[in-house]
Amino acid sequence: MSAQDLSNLSATSLSATSDSVSLFEMGPRDGLQNEAAVPTQAKVALIEALANAGVKRIEAGSFVSPKWVPQMADSGEVLRQIRRQAGVVYSALTPNVKGLELALDAKASEVAIFGAASQSFSQRNINCSIEESIERFIPLMDMAKAANIPVRGYVSCVLGCPYEGEIAASEVARVSEILYKMGCYEISLGDTIGVGTPLKARKMLQAVMERVPVEKLALHFHDTYGQALANITACLDLGVRSFDASVAGLGGCPYAKGASGNLASEDLVYMLHGLGLKTGIDLEKLALAGFGISKQLNRLNGSKVANAILQGAKA
Numbered sequence: 001m002s003a004q005d006l007s008n009l010s011a012t013s014l015s016a017t018s019d020s021v022s023l024f025e026m027g028p029r030d031g032l033q034n035e036a037a038v039p040t041q042a043k044v045a046l047i048e049a050l051a052n053a054g055v056k057r058i059e060a061g062s063f064v065s066p067k068w069v070p071q072m073a074d075s076g077e078v079l080r081q082i083r084r085q086a087g088v089v090y091s092a093l094t095p096n097v098k099g100l101e102l103a104l105d106a107k108a109s110e111v112a113i114f115g116a117a118s119q120s121f122s123q124r125n126i127n128c129s130i131e132e133s134i135e136r137f138i139p140l141m142d143m144a145k146a147a148n149i150p151v152r153g154y155v156s157c158v159l160g161c162p163y164e165g166e167i168a169a170s171e172v173a174r175v176s177e178i179l180y181k182m183g184c185y186e187i188s189l190g191d192t193i194g195v196g197t198p199l200k201a202r203k204m205l206q207a208v209m210e211r212v213p214v215e216k217l218a219l220h221f222h223d224t225y226g227q228a229l230a231n232i233t234a235c236l237d238l239g240v241r242s243f244d245a246s247v248a249g250l251g252g253c254p255y256a257k258g259a260s261g262n263l264a265s266e267d268l269v270y271m272l273h274g275l276g277l278k279t280g281i282d283l284e285k286l287a288l289a290g291f292g293i294s295k296q297l298n299r300l301n302g303s304k305v306a307n308a309i310l311q312g313a314k315a
């Protein structure tokens, strides 16, 4: 992306595409899957606070093996306890049919399967190769279709792998197309370890867009190297309007050591509103939700915007 391209990225250049952006909140799942012993009640309170802030898509938990990720073992309870708001999607990760059965039982509004563009990451994360994961997803997709429940698809390691390093954009595009053709309504492209930079992110997205329509793509950037907002800026004018982010910048992946949380939702919302894009989210209420969970976890809030709002409130 040239400097000229960047300077052309303004509300005007964005007006050719929709001015509404959908934020998929990852905090309760991606955010908390690395945190030990978060009480179920605190997860429920976080999800309810996010919905009260106007967030319409929330990943509430994950139905994976409790031996692999014990932090998510109470996802059924979480989904059962939340007071649901009309029009809000409460989603859950499901790696296999067993996970889907548990998610259906807990009345998840939709589920997500998760694959990878890296063989080594696939093996470490879900204990099978990319091809085996696709085989595993087939009966899950059939069952979800029969239950009339939408399925989202993740592709991890789209800009680098903690075990293999560089990942070819063509491989990201190949796996994305498979998940899309299997029936996933949206494919979320995950920079699992947050190593991507704007030019690479844009090239990767362009490669995937040759095989999956852009309106079916979402971007999921971890912010390990502080590049997530820049990456999103570099990709916005290609037409993507769905982004994953995590309140207070919570999180990381248990099978990607050293990876930090997702881009903070507050930082994303602030930037999108500044570009004249609509999210339907009340930024102050979102920041309060982030401070609530940060206090519970006894950690600093990872959102610069939330901290700035707090400072402003004190001044």
Ligand SMILES: CC(C)(COP(=O)([O-])OP(=O)([O-])OC[C@H]1O[C@@H](n2cnc3c(N)ncnc32)[C@H](O)[C@@H]1OP(=O)([O-])[O-])[C@@H](O)C(=O)NCCC(=O)NCCSC(=O)C[C@@](C)(O)CC(=O)[O-]
Pocket: 030, 033, 062, 063, 064, 065, 066, 067, 068, 069, 093, 094, 095, 096, 098, 099, 100, 102, 114, 125, 126, 127, 154, 155, 156, 157, 190, 191, 192, 220, 222, 252, 253, 254, 255
């Ligand atoms: C996929 C498996 C289950 C395979 O694990 P496995 O050991 O190969 O599975 P298995 O079928 O042999 O089963 C082993 C045991 O797990 C149980 N089991 C089996 N499935 C389930 C289930 N769904 N729910 C509950 N229990 C389950 C099963 O019943 C059995 O129990 P046992 O007989 O030993 O008592 C395992 O590898 C796993 O759970 N992995 C999940 C890892 C994970 O959650 N990673 C983090 C999420 S991905 C992520 O963060 C990336 C993302 C999405 O955010 C995007 C990005 O940033 O890149």
